[in-house]
Each structure stands twice: as C-alpha cells, then as structure tokens.
Amino acid sequence: NVGLLKALTPEENTQxxxxxxxxxxxxxxxxxxxxxxxxxxxxxxxxxxGRDEQTVNGHEDHKAFRREEFEGKLRxxxxxxEKDEDAKIPGxxxxxxxxxxxxxxxxxxxxxxxxxxxxxxxxxxxxxxxEKISSLVSKALEPLHPHVEELHFNLSQxxxxxxxxxxxxSHINTCLCFVSAGITSLLGSGVYTAAYPLxxxxxxxxxxxxxxxxxxxxxxxxxxxxxxxxRKYFGEKIGLYFAWLxxxxxMLIPASLVGVIVFLYGCATVDDNIxxxxxxxxxNNITMCPLCxxxxxxxxxSTACGTARxxxxxxxxxxxxxxxxxxxxxxxxxxxxxxxxxxxxxxxDLTGFEDEEVSGDHPRAEYEFRVMQKSMCKDQKSQHxxxxxxxxxxxxxxxxxxxxxxxxxxxxxxIVFGVILYRISTKAALHMSSNPITRNHVQxxxxxxxxxxxxxxxxxxxxxxxxxxxxxxxxxxxxxxxxFEERLIFKTFILKFFNAFTPIIxxxxxxxxxxxxxxxxxxxxxxxxxxxxxxxxxxxxxCIQLSITMLGKQLIQNNLFEIGVPKLKKLxxxxxxxxGTFQEEERQKKLMRYETDHFLEPFAGLTPxxxxxxxxxxxVTLFVASFPLAPLFALLNNIIEIRLDAKKFVAELRRPVAAxxxxxxxxYNILRGVAKVAVIINAFVISFTSxxxxxxxYQYMYSPDGSMHGFVNHTLSYFNVSHFQDGxxxxxxxxLGYPVEICRYKDYREPPWSATPYEISKEFWAVLAVxxxxxxxxxxxxxxMNDIVDWLIPDIPKDISLQMHKEKILLVDLFMKEEQGKVHxxxxxxxxxxxxxxxxSNNNNNCTMAHPRSGxxxxxxxxx
Numbered sequence: 090n091v092g093l094l095k096a097l098t099p100e101e102n103t104q105x106x107x108x109x110x111x112x113x114x115x116x117x118x119x120x121x122x123x124x125x126x127x128x129x130x131x132x133x134x135x136x137x138x139g140r141d142e143q144t145v146n147g148h149e150d151h152k153a154f155r156r157e158e159f160e161g162k163l164r165x166x167x168x169x170x171e172k173d174e175d176a177k178i179p180g181x182x183x184x185x186x187x188x189x190x191x192x193x194x195x196x197x198x199x200x201x202x203x204x205x206x207x208x209x210x211x212x213x214x215x216x217x218x219x220e221k222i223s224s225l226v227s228k229a230l231e232p233l234h235p236h237v238e239e240l241h242f243n244l245s246q247x248x249x250x251x252x253x254x255x256x257x258x259s260h261i262n263t264c265l266c267f268v269s270a271g272i273t274s275l276l277g278s279g280v281y282t283a284a285y286p287l288x289x290x291x292x293x294x295x296x297x298x299x300x301x302x303x304x305x306x307x308x309x310x311x312x313x314x315x316x317x318x319x320r321k322y323f324g325e326k327i328g329l330y331f332a333w334l335x336x337x338x339x340m341l342i343p344a345s346l347v348g349v350i351v352f353l354y355g356c357a358t359v360d361d362n363i364x365x366x367x368x369x370x371x372x373n374n375i376t377m378c379p380l381c382x383x384x385x386x387x388x389x390x391s392t393a394c395g396t397a398r399x400x401x402x403x404x405x406x407x408x409x410x411x412x413x414x415x416x417x418x419x420x421x422x423x424x425x426x427x428x429x430x431x432x433x434x435x436x437x438d439l440t441g442f443e444d445e446e447v448s449g450d451h452p453r454a455e456y457e458f459r460v461m462q463k464s465m466c467k468d469q470k471s472q473h474x475x476x477x478x479x480x481x482x483x484x485x486x487x488x489x490x491x492x493x494x495x496x497x498x499x500x501x502x503x504i505v506f507g508v509i510l511y512r513i514s515t516k517a518a519l520h521m522s523s524n525p526i527t528r529n530h531v532q533x534x535x536x537x538x539x540x541x542x543x544x545x546x547x548x549x550x551x552x553x554x555x556x557x558x559x560x561x562x563x564x565x566x567x568x569x570x571x572x573f574e575e576r577l578i579f580k581t582f583i584l585k586f587f588n589a590f591t592p593i594i595x596x597x598x599x600x601x602x603x604x605x606x607x608x609x610x611x612x613x614x615x616x617x618x619x620x621x622x623x624x625x626x627x628x629x630x631x632c633i634q635l636s637i638t639m640l641g642k643q644l645i646q647n648n649l650f651e652i653g654v655p656k657l658k659k660l661x662x663x664x665x666x667x668x669g670t671f672q673e674e675e676r677q678k679k680l681m682r683y684e685t686d687h688f689l690e691p692f693a694g695l696t697p698x699x700x701x702x703x704x705x706x707x708x709v710t711l712f713v714a715s716f717p718l719a720p721l722f723a724l725l726n727n728i729i730e731i732r733l734d735a736k737k738f739v740a741e742l743r744r745p746v747a748a749x750x751x752x753x754x755x756x757y758n759i760l761r762g763v764a765k766v767a768v769i770i771n772a773f774v775i776s777f778t779s780x781x782x783x784x785x786x787y788q789y790m791y792s793p794d795g796s797m798h799g800f801v802n803h804t805l806s807y808f809n810v811s812h813f814q815d816g817x818x819x820x821x822x823x824x825l826g827y828p829v830e831i832c833r834y835k836d837y838r839e840p841p842w843s844a845t846p847y848e849i850s851k852e853f854w855a856v857l858a859v860x861x862x863x864x865x866x867x868x869x870x871x872x873x874m875n876d877i878v879d880w881l882i883p884d885i886p887k888d889i890s891l892q893m894h895k896e897k898i899l900l901v902d903l904f905m906k907e908e909q910g911k912v913h914x915x916x917x918x919x920x921x922x923x924x925x926x927x928x929x930s931n932n933n934n935n936c937t938m939a940h941p942r943s944g945x946x947x948x949x950x951x952x953x
C-alpha cells in the first residue's frame with residue numbers, strides 16, 4: 090500500500106504523460122467528470138428483497154438518464170466527450186471533455202477575454218538620479234526574484250483560460266422536467282461524484298514544474314512569489330489571494346522589527362523600573378490580603394517580584410508608541426494593497442472587468458429549484474408565475490439564522506464562564522496542597538492550564554462553527570454564488586472571531602474589575618469568589634493567553650491540520666478505492682493523469698485560507714499593546730504558510746476551477762473593520778488594562794518629587810482584618826510568623842480610619858477621568874492620522890495612471906483616424922453615388938446613394 094501511495098505522489102506523476110489526451114492523441118482533455126460504475130455480475134445478497142433491488146436499480150437508471158441528458162446538452166453546445174469505464178480504479182467511470190477552438194473563441198467573446206496585441210509602453214523616469222537609484226534597487230533585489238520567464242505569453246494565457254471556459258459551459262443549468270440539473274446539483278445528487286480539470290504535466294510550458302521549483306518549495310522561502318505564473322495556472326482569484334498574502338507577509342517585516350525593538354527596550358529598562366524595584370526590594374515588608382477565602386493566607390508583596398519584572402517587558406512607555414505605530418501600519422498596509430491590487434488589475438487586464446460578467450448574476454441551482462417548487466405550489470391555486478423568492482419565503486431561515494448565531498455566541502460565553510470557574514476552583518485547590526512547590530507556583534499553573542484549555546476549546550469550536558455557518562447559509566438559499574460566499578464568510582467570521590477573542594476580551598477588560606474588596610467580595614453561586622489580577626496587572630496574563638492561543642492556532646490548526654488532513658483524506662480515498670486488492674503487476678502500471686488527480690483532495694475554496702489570515706491579523710493588531718512580539722510570530726508563520734499553501738495547491742489538491750476576480754471581495758471590508766476596531770481596543774488596553782495611565786497620573790499629580798518613587802504604595806489601599814466576614818477569614822493567620830492587623834490590596838479606596846471607610850477615593854476618579862480622556866484623544870488622533878495616510882497615498886500608482894492615460898489617448902487617436910477614414914471613403918462614395926445608382930444583384934438588394942445635399946438613407950448607412 091505504501092509503495093502504491095508513493096506512486097500517486099505529484100513527484101512521480103510528473104513523469105506520467107498518459108491520460109492528458111483523448112484516444113486519438115490529438116484532442117487534449119480539458120475537464121473530467123467522474124461517476125459510479127456498477128460492477129458487471131456483482132454478487133447480490135439473497136436477503137435483499139426484490140422490491141429493494143428494484144428501488145436501487147431505479148435510482149441508478151435515473152442517474153444514468155440524467156447523465157445522458159446532461160452530456161447530450163454539452164455535445165449540443167459544441168463540446169466533445171469521451172468515456173472511459175475500464176479505468177484502473179474499480180467502480181469509477183470517467184467522462185473526458187474537450188473544448189474545440191471555435192467554442193473557445195465563442196465563449197471568449199462572451200466572457201470579454203482580451204489578449205495583448207503589442208508590447209506595453211514603458212514610462213521613462215523623468216530624473217536621471219531616480220533612474221539610477223531604481224536600477225540599483227532592481228539589481229540588489231534580483232536574487233529575490235524567481236527564475237520564471239514569460240513563456241509564450243499570448244497563447245499560453247489564452248490556453249490558461251481554456252478550462253475556465255469549459256467549466257463555465259458545464260455550469261450552465263440543464264433544464265430537466267422538474268430539476269435544474271447544473272453540474273453543482275448533479276454532484277450534490279450523486280449523478281456525478283467529482284468534476285475537475287487536469288493538472289498540466291510535461292506540457293510545453295512546464296507551468297506545474299516551474300511552480301513546484303520556484304513557488305511550492307521551502308528552499309525558496311526568501312524569494313518573491315511568481316504571482317503571474319500562479320495567476321496563469323490557477324486563475325485571477327487565487328492569484329489575488331497569494332498576492333495579498335505575500336504583501337501582508339512583507340509588511341510584517343517592519344512591524345516585527347519595531348516589535349522586537351520595543352520588547353528589547355523593556356528588557357533593557359527592567360532594572361531601572363522604579364515600581365518593580367520597589368516591589369523587589371528586600372526591605373519591602375508590605376503585607377497583602379489573602380487571594381482567596383479560608384485556604385489562602387497573607388503574603389508579602391516582594392514575592393510578586395518576578396511577575397512585576399516580567400510585566401514591565403510588555404507594560405512600558407514604548408508600548409504606547411507601538412500601538413500608534415501598528416495603527417498606522419494597518420492603514421499603510423490597506424493603502425499599499427489597494428495600489429498593488431490596482432497594478433495587478435492593470436497587468437492582468439481587469440480594469441474594465443466586473444464580477445457579474447462571468448457568473449455573478451447566474452442563479453444557483455438550489456435557488457432555481459426552490460423557485461420551481463414554489464411555482465408548482467402556486468400553480469395549483471393560481472396562474473401567477475413565481476420568478477423569485479420573497480422576504481416572506483426566507484423569513485423562517487432568517488429567524489433560524491439569528492437564533493442559531495446568538496445561541497453559538499452564547500455557547501462561547503458559557504465556555505469562557507466555565508474556564509473562569511475552573512481557574513477559581515483550581516486556585517483554591519492548589520492553595521490547599523501540602524507541597525510547597527505547588528503552592529508557590531499556583532498563579533503560573535492556573536494561567537497556563539486555563540490558556541491551554543481555552544486553546545483546545547477554540548480549535549474544536551472552530552470546526553463546529555464552520556459547519557454551522559455553512560448550514561445556516563444553505564437555509565437562506567442565496568440567489569447567486571457570490572451572495573452565498575459573502576453570507577457564508579460573514580457568518581463564519583463572526584462566530585470564529587467571538588470564539589478566538591472572547592477569552593482574551595474577558596482578561597483584558599473584565600477580569601479584576603468585578604471583584605469587590607476585602608470584607609465585601611463578589612461571589613459566583615455564593616461560593617466562588619471572582620478572580621483578581623496579580624499585582625503586576627492583568628497585562629501579563631493577557632500576554633500569556635494571547636501567545637498560547639496565537640501560537641497554538643498557527644502551529645496546530647493552520648499548519649498541522651493543513652498538512653495532515655489532506656494526506657489522511659487521500660489515504661481514505663485510496664483505501665476505499667480497493668486498490669490494495671490489485672496484483673503486483675497491476676501496481677506497477679502507471680495510472681492515467683485523470684485517474685491520478687482523482688486521488689487528490691477536492692478544492693474547497695479560499696475561505697479557510699483567508700479566514701486564518703484574518704484571525705491572525707486580529708491577533709497582530711487588536712491587542713498588540715500587550716504582546717509586541719505578535720508580528721514576529723505572524724511573520725515566521727506566514728513564511729511557512731505561503732510555501733505550505735503553494736505545495737498544497739500544486740501537489741495535494743485537484744486543480745481548482747479558475748475564477749476571474751478584480752479584488753479580494755468582502756475580505757477587504759473585514760480587514761478595514763478589524764483595523765478600525767483595533768484602534769479602539771488598543772486605546773482601552775493602554776488605558777484600563779495597563780498601568781500606563783495610573784503611573785502618569787501619579788508622576789504628574791501626586792508624586793512629591795515628580796518621580797515614580799512611592800507609586801506602589803500609592804496604588805495600595807488599607808484593610809482592617811477584623812472586618813472580614815464571618816467564615817471568610819484565613820485559617821492560618823500566623824503563616825508569616827506574626828499576627829496581622831492591617832493588610833493591603835490594590836485599589837483606590839479610603840482607609841478604615843477615615844470618615845468614609847472603604848469608599849472609592851478621589852484618586853480613583855482622577856485616574857478614571859484621565860483614562861477616558863486618553864481613550865478619546867488616542868482614538869481620534871490615530872484615526873485622523875489614518876485618514877491623512879489614506880489621503881496622501883493615491884490608490885493608483887503614478888506609472889500605472891500615466892500608462893492608462895497614454896492608452897486612452899492612443900485609443901482616441903485610433904478611433905479618430907478610423908472615423909476620418911470612414912468619412913473620407915463615405916464622401917467619395919456619396920459623390921460617386923450622386924451621379925449613378927448601384928445595384929447589388931448578388932444580395933438581391935438595391936443600394937441607392939443619394940446626392941450629398943439629400944443626405945444618407947438608412948440602407949446606405951447599414952450597408953457601409
């Protein structure tokens with residue numbers, strides 16, 4: 090089995106040229122349909138009744154009839170078909186489709202495909218210095234470009250669209266008696282089991298070999314992608330995805346460098362940080378209140394020295410600068426992508442292309458089937474013809490969507506709440522442990538295990554939510570494929586966004602704020618005390634959660650699943666095909682190309698690829714103030730991701746159906762939305778999660794010498810231990826070796842000896858006012874800077890704009906010359922026609938040319 094599987098790998102398949110042509114060796118196989126073939130003389134169980142056998146045979150006969158009907162329609166459209174039911178894969182028949190040249194030309198006219206007729210005019214640099222600089226940069230970057238030449242550009246580009254035209258024709262719905270049997274519905278009903286174009290192997294252009302060597306190869310990770318070649322082989326839609334992914338990865342390089350610098354700044358200044366120095370000072374004898382009821386005891390603040398020093402690595406003044414930088418980085422990335430997209434549109438001749446030109450307006454087979462069902466019901470009551478589904482028809486599906494979406498989001502909240510209870514109960518249990526090592530590492534143990542649990546739940550729910558989103562979208566019965574895809578993307582993104590970021594949002598904005606105070610804590614179910622943040626704040630815990638979730642999703646979900654799942658499915662298809670029963674001599678026979686591609690994984694669309702990158706973009710931008718190393722981890726992941734996706738498309742997947750597109754669709758709007766939300770979230774993280782604002786308020790309002798000395802003592806309130814509620818005090822009050830009368834806790838409250846004990850102090854309101862002011866100022870300043878960046882950077886590159894302007898001038902000149910030529914010829918014919926009348930006997934029409942003064946009649950205009 091292992092030897093045969095190895096024979097099915099793309100490396101071995103590149104040596105096989107069989108199956109690329111019809112039996113005549115002249116007509117190329119452009120597209121393949123597969124269908125189940127019943128073994129002749131197959132054994133039948135005597136237990137099966139005659140009625141069951143008749144039912145099965147009836148279903149098979151109906152499928153065969155639908156296949157013949159559909160294939161007949163394809164032949165009527167001009168396509169040429171050839172069947173192969175004697176393949177080496179038992180139980181599978183193949184229909185090979187070839188599109189003749191005249192059919193391609195006809196469909197190319199309908200699809201408005203264009204071919205270049207002359208070289209592109211180069212826009213010369215106006216300055217000699219700029220030209221030299223550009224030449225030097227090009228030479229320096231030359232080793233980073235793939236070794237790909239323009240192979241037979243004009244003809245190969247048109248041939249690259251060939252199977253696009255074939256699938257366009259085969260997607261046209263064939264009207265049967267009661268069912269709209271387009272290829273999609275035929276695949277869904279089991280009439281056909283698969284439909285795919287073939288990978289080009291050992292052709293004159295060697296596209297697949299070039300892609301494998303210069304793109305789907307980890308050894309060329311440092312090179313640019315051959316986007317033009319990707320687009321020629323897979324189509325514009327997939328080409329745009331890899332162009333966007335490549336640009337995103339390039340833009341992560343400066344963000345990673347700045348993030349590393351910010352992190353190193355925190356490492357370099359940790360020994361000079363006055364608050365952490367005060368906490369770690371050996372003479373510090375501040376006694377803190379217990380972290381939990383009964384089993385926890387009083388503790389010294391100096392024991393939080395390690396946490397305080399680690400928090401400074403991510404909670405320092407440089408993180409504010411980094412948050413502003415990342416907000417501007419996101420704006421620059423969006424603008425840069427618009428320019429890159431416009432350049433690709435021009436180079437790929439998509440500037441005048443609209444999505445509706447190909448398939449955007451064609452109704453889906455499922456939609457037409459629902460309309461037909463409704464029409465049949467209406468015909469029994471009235472003669473009114475039903476042409477579309479109304480809002481009332483879709484209302485039950487819409488209500489189901491709303492209820493299920495809210496239910497799934499509620500499930501996410503419930504799981505987060507369950508993890509909260511786990512942390513609270515586990516912390517109390519570990520504090521009761523007799524092992525001193527366990528008691529000393531309670532916080533780290535609870536944080537790490539809870540983050541891992543969150544990661545596992547996120548990975549599981551991601552798969553569940555993806556299936557739920559698709560089911561809900563199918564219920565809506567969208568009219569077009571574009572509408573179906575956009576609705577599916579929106580639902581999937583909402584569910585997966587909440588799934589990935591709800592635990593992080595809880596830690597950032599809610600944990601430690603709904604606690605209460607000693608003597609008056611808030612409880613869940615009257616027994617679980619709400620968890621607090623450590624003295625270093627929740628920023629360190631937020632960093633731990635972010636790092637584990639981000640790295641876990643990238644390593645496990647994005648990479649391991651993408652490598653392992655396709656290979657596992659390929660193995661399952663191999664086992665189901667019963668290839669293991671072949672004799673040894675049969676195993677040595679090489680499969681046909683269309684048989685080899687049958688074992689590859691079907692292409693499921695670009696939604697999963699975009700989705701994982703959009704979620705990663707959220708990790709990079711939304712909470713970057715607490716995790717400056719996120720861009721670096723994203724960069725390292727994407728360097729592997731590009732080559733992993735490339736290898737998957739070239740070697741693991743069936744060749745996707747090429748689709749034209751001029752942009753990345755709804756994903757751009759989602760990116761813009763995430764970038765806008767990131768500004769607001771980072772403003773709140775800096776204001777409310779970090780200690781940046783309390784430090785600034787203390788330094789400029791309360792510090793006696795304008796320094797940070799005394800900041801720790803300023804943020805701690807006093808509590809009289811005699812005011813503990815009955816049954817909530819610690820069981821070991823003498824753990825420190827002396828009785829404790831006053832303990833401290835982190836909050837801005839009045840001391841017990843004041844006139845209003847334990848009430849919120851004026852310092853709290855001062856800090857809150859500055860926090861809210863910072864959020865407003867930060868948000869508006871950064872958004873204004875984003876708008877300035879958007880205004881300063883034009884959407885269309887200057888050279889492309891000049892080239893388009895020059896082409897318009899050339900086009901106008903061409904039209905003017907043609908019109909002048911027509912007018913000249915017309916005037917000469919009119920002058921001649923004023924003297925005599927011509928009769929065109931071969932067409933049985935008389936062409937009467939009038940005198941110039943009498944004008945032109947309609948016949949003369951049409952004939953000319």
